Amino acid sequence: MANVGFRIVNHFERVNQEIIDGFKGIATPNIGDVMGRMFAMDYSIKTVNKPGIHVVGSAFTVRTHPSDNLMVHKAMDMAKPGDIIVIDACGDMGNAILGELMCHYAKTKGIAGYIVDGPVRDLHAIAEMEFPVFAKGGSPRGPYKEGPGEINTLISCGNVPVRPGDVIVADDDGVVVIPREDAENVLKKAKAIQEKEQEIISAIYDGRWDRKWVDETLRQKGCDGLD
Ligand SMILES: O=C([O-])CC(=O)C(=O)O
Numbered sequence: 001m002a003n004v005g006f007r008i009v010n011h012f013e014r015v016n017q018e019i020i021d022g023f024k025g026i027a028t029p030n031i032g033d034v035m036g037r038m039f040a041m042d043y044s045i046k047t048v049n050k051p052g053i054h055v056v057g058s059a060f061t062v063r064t065h066p067s068d069n070l071m072v073h074k075a076m077d078m079a080k081p082g083d084i085i086v087i088d089a090c091g092d093m094g095n096a097i098l099g100e101l102m103c104h105y106a107k108t109k110g111i112a113g114y115i116v117d118g119p120v121r122d123l124h125a126i127a128e129m130e131f132p133v134f135a136k137g138g139s140p141r142g143p144y145k146e147g148p149g150e151i152n153t154l155i156s157c158g159n160v161p162v163r164p165g166d167v168i169v170a171d172d173d174g175v176v177v178i179p180r181e182d183a184e185n186v187l188k189k190a191k192a193i194q195e196k197e198q199e200i201i202s203a204i205y206d207g208r209w210d211r212k213w214v215d216e217t218l219r220q221k222g223c224d225g226l227d
């Protein structure tokens with residue numbers, strides 16, 4: 001483990017599959033809200049897929065030198081079915097970190113998707129094949145294959161820390177990261193929020209949505225012009 005910046009960690013704990021599967025169908029805003037609104041990635045990391053995408057998996061992390069994908073190729077060979085490869089490319093927009101070939105290969109391995117703090121390429125082909133990819137944008141510039149980088153160490157992606165084994169949920173709104181030891185608790189709370197929001201929607205259409213809090217809050221904050 002001495003070669004800081006160029007090393008691979010082979011073993012880490014994944015969250016129980018039942019808990020990971022529990023997040024299927026729960027929208028990212030509901031999950032983000034129950035973590036203090038602190039664990040959602042930056043808006044710039046968004047889907048390059050067609051609308052309606054929703055993916056859940058276990059983080060398999062890569063930190064790569066900007067514009068280089070050597071360690072991402074190694075990660076594809078190592079990741080397990082259901083893993084989402086989360087790539088910290090230092091937020092650099094120089095060169096695409098992956099493209100359609102790497103998506104086809106990942107798909108055959110049962111890898112659930114890619115999240116990239118950087119650009120990708122072959123956008124049309126990726127959208128057509130419906131393999132989940134979230135990135136900062138597109139670029140035709142291809143990646144180098146020189147290294148260095150790290151696999152399965154702490155990374156930062158979209159301004160959120162991500163550790164291998166954290167739970168990732170991504171949809172049209174973006175990406176949330178659930179710290180692995182908190183996954184069960186966050187799942188319970190996110191389900192409760194989802195139910196509560198359904199209740200609110202019913203209340204809106206029944207004319208029962210309580211709006212008193214808006215004026216109360218404005219009054220408390222000293223706003224002029226209220227009745
Ligand atoms: O050349 C690369 O490594 C990335 C790429 O375009 C692909 O995977 O299709």
Ligand SMILES: [Mg+2]
Pocket residue numbers: 099100101121122
């Ligand atoms: Mg390509």
